[in-house]
Amino acid sequence: MRETGRVIVAPLPLTSTVAEMLSQLALFADLSPSQVEAVALAFGEQAFAEGQRVLRQNLSGSGVFVILEGEVIVVLYGEEIARLGRGEFFGEISALSGEAPNADVVAATFLRCLAVPAPELERFLLDHPTVLLRMLKVEVQRLRLAELTQQ
Amino acid sequence: MSERPFPPGDHDVVVVGSGPGGLQTSYWLRRLGIRHIVLSADDGPGGMFRTLPVYQRLLSWTKPDAPVERGTREYELYDHNSLIAVEPEIRATAVEFMDRSFDLPSRSEMEQALAAFAGRAGLEVRYGCRWAGTRREDDRWVLETTDGDYRCRAVVLAVGMAEPWRPALPGIEAVPHYVDTGQPSDYADRRVFIVGKQNSAFEIAQALLPWARQLVLAAPGRLQSDLSALSPLRVRYLQPYDEFVRGGYGTFILDAAIERIERRANGYRAVTRDTDSQESFVFEADEVLATTGFQTPLGDLPALGLATKASGRLPVLTPFWESVSLPGIFFAGTVTQAERGLEKHGAYASSTGVSGYRYNARILAEHLAKRLLGVEIARPSLPTEDAVPYLLEEASHGPELWIQKGYLARVLAVDPATGVRDEGILPLTYFVDDGPAEGVALTVEHGAAGTIRPVLYVRRQGAVTEHELPPHPLHDYSGEEHRREAADRLSPLLPAQVVP
Numbered sequence: 108m109r110e111t112g113r114v115i116v117a118p119l120p121l122t123s124t125v126a127e128m129l130s131q132l133a134l135f136a137d138l139s140p141s142q143v144e145a146v147a148l149a150f151g152e153q154a155f156a157e158g159q160r161v162l163r164q165n166l167s168g169s170g171v172f173v174i175l176e177g178e179v180i181v182v183l184y185g186e187e188i189a190r191l192g193r194g195e196f197f198g199e200i201s202a203l204s205g206e207a208p209n210a211d212v213v214a215a216t217f218l219r220c221l222a223v224p225a226p227e228l229e230r231f232l233l234d235h236p237t238v239l240l241r242m243l244k245v246e247v248q249r250l251r252l253a254e255l256t257q258q
Numbered sequence: 259m260s261e262r263p264f265p266p267g268d269h270d271v272v273v274v275g276s277g278p279g280g281l282q283t284s285y286w287l288r289r290l291g292i293r294h295i296v297l298s299a300d301d302g303p304g305g306m307f308r309t310l311p312v313y314q315r316l317l318s319w320t321k322p323d324a325p326v327e328r329g330t331r332e333y334e335l336y337d338h339n340s341l342i343a344v345e346p347e348i349r350a351t352a353v354e355f356m357d358r359s360f361d362l363p364s365r366s367e368m369e370q371a372l373a374a375f376a377g378r379a380g381l382e383v384r385y386g387c388r389w390a391g392t393r394r395e396d397d398r399w400v401l402e403t404t405d406g407d408y409r410c411r412a413v414v415l416a417v418g419m420a421e422p423w424r425p426a427l428p429g430i431e432a433v434p435h436y437v438d439t440g441q442p443s444d445y446a447d448r449r450v451f452i453v454g455k456q457n458s459a460f461e462i463a464q465a466l467l468p469w470a471r472q473l474v475l476a477a478p479g480r481l482q483s484d485l486s487a488l489s490p491l492r493v494r495y496l497q498p499y500d501e502f503v504r505g506g507y508g509t510f511i512l513d514a515a516i517e518r519i520e521r522r523a524n525g526y527r528a529v530t531r532d533t534d535s536q537e538s539f540v541f542e543a544d545e546v547l548a549t550t551g552f553q554t555p556l557g558d559l560p561a562l563g564l565a566t567k568a569s570g571r572l573p574v575l576t577p578f579w580e581s582v583s584l585p586g587i588f589f590a591g592t593v594t595q596a597e598r599g600l601e602k603h604g605a606y607a608s609s610t611g612v613s614g615y616r617y618n619a620r621i622l623a624e625h626l627a628k629r630l631l632g633v634e635i636a637r638p639s640l641p642t643e644d645a646v647p648y649l650l651e652e653a654s655h656g657p658e659l660w661i662q663k664g665y666l667a668r669v670l671a672v673d674p675a676t677g678v679r680d681e682g683i684l685p686l687t688y689f690v691d692d693g694p695a696e697g698v699a700l701t702v703e704h705g706a707a708g709t710i711r712p713v714l715y716v717r718r719q720g721a722v723t724e725h726e727l728p729p730h731p732l733h734d735y736s737g738e739e740h741r742r743e744a745a746d747r748l749s750p751l752l753p754a755q756v757v758p
Binding site: 152154227 | 533
């Protein structure tokens with residue numbers, strides 16, 4: 108077992124399907140296997156080489172990415188400000204506000220993500236309220252952390 | 259057989275495949291004077307169009323008569339099936355063979371068009387030569403084939419995506435795949451259960467409507483998103499869906515996961531679970547068909563470290579369609595769909611089809627020429643005052659930008675010493691991440707609300723800003739409003755810009 112951020116995960120073989128990978132993540136823990144399969148089929152998988160940008164500062168129209176394998180760094184004006192790993196997600200602020208991201212998110216390793224395009228996010232969250240609730244709890248934690256950092 | 263070209267040996271570039279992707283790549287490499295060879299396991303040109311689609315009709319249009327003259331660059335907007343070329347006599351070949359019963363060519367018309375292109379362009383292919391293995395020797399790739407070893411600096415795999423793929427689902431392995439579907443009359447008075455809800459599922463369902471007793475299409479996930487205006491299904495295969503929405507008539511389209519398929523004495527039993535209600539439905543069927551899609555035949559490359567995605571069905575690629583893990587292994591044709599670009603607002607590129615990947619092939623050939631052989635492609639310079647009208651003309655009529663929306667861009671590099679240079683059509687991802695230090699890229703894109711409009715990307719000292727231009731009901735961006743706004747957006751780059 109290794110810990111990435113707040114989510115504890117077990118290593119997975121590379122051959123796992125997206126549905127298998129999703130079913131191991133806390134975010135999707137309340138979904139049935141067929142619901143997980145539907146999510147995997149609807150949105151599919153994006154993969155990125157190390158060093159590739161996933162979210163781009165000032166470019167609109169991206170989406171929410173849930174990390175299935177690998178890690179990303181959040182880069183603001185050339186400086187790493189955060190690191191995210193398996194089971195964590197990013198892009199939700201920009202996708203919900205409709206504004207372009209204010210930082211780059213770069214693959215720190217070979218990276219696999221589930222990608223939900225912004226126009227489909229609202230429908231996806233309303234269809235899966237337990238995912239919405241779990242995302243909300245993570246946002247609350249992130250806000251708390253930001254407040255603490257400011258203090 | 260003694261006249262077959264390209265015996266085993268050393269080469270700069272080896273292209274594998276003689277479908278549209280391989281032929282288009284070879285055409286552009288040849289135009290650029292790049293020494294290369296083409297190998298194909300088939301007996302003639304055409305690739306998947308030698309056999310597929312099963313029911314012989316394409317889903318992509320070619321309008322024989324269009325608002326613009328046939329064979330011009332702009333005509334490519336109306337002809338999504340012909341390979342592209344410089345010479346007029348090999349442009350728009352798809353039109354020549356169409357009997358006009360549809361504005362979508364048949365399989366055989368497409369095959370003839372590809373053969374005509376290969377013949378007139380003088381493309382040479384070593385047919386009947388199968389890629390069987392791969393190894394690395396020093397800085398060279400070696401392709402082991404049924405005719406011997408080919409050493410090269412770069413491989414371009416244009417091997418299509420027509421290898422049947424089935425998901426890991428109990429019982430599916432014993433079910434015929436889409437490619438093994440029989441004649442529609444074989445399904446007369448049968449209950450047919452189709453696993454899948456993509457194009458091929460609907461193609462089969464449409465053809466079986468006059469024959470089958472009952473049709474059930476099932477896959478998890480919602481169908482609605484597949485039926486958007488951007489879906490090729492709309493073109494021809496919506497009738498089964500229509501009948502379902504009207505109340506059944508023996509046709510059912512379900513959002514359900516298939517848990518297993520059991521073989522019975524007189525047919526099959528399909529056990530499904532509804533995606534929303536979680537209710538279980540069990541179907542007795544006389545026939546089951548797996549329209550579960552395709553994969554790229556990657557041979558031994560995954561074992562050599564080729565990074566893949568989508569359960570190993572596609573390679574992971576750079577913006578120039580090179581493997582991210584095996585440098586020197588490139589892909590052309592429909593496999594270029596693996597590199598998805600920015601997908602802004604969830605809009606997909608058109609790299610699955612000939613209409614999109616014919617442009618990817620030209621970019622790939624130029625990229626190979628430059629990277630492997632140091633061949634500098636002559637790029638025309640542009641008077642500064644022409645930059646805005648030129649970009650807006652491209653936004654109004656450029657086929658690459660219109661077909662590969664939000665994926666391919668017209669790129670101008672700006673140099674304080676030498677002025678404005680037209681870098682041609684390039685992937686947008688390349689421009690925003692690694693483009694010229696100072697420059698502008700123009701795309702045509704679907705906006706957040708689905709409205710089509712041009713977008714300018716201005717790159718200064720490596721930082722990119724994005725500027726959406728207003729939409730126009732007739733997609734004519736040459737008017738004063740657009741010229742003024744574009745000039746304004748470009749003014750930091752082009753200070754000498756004359757604003758009209």
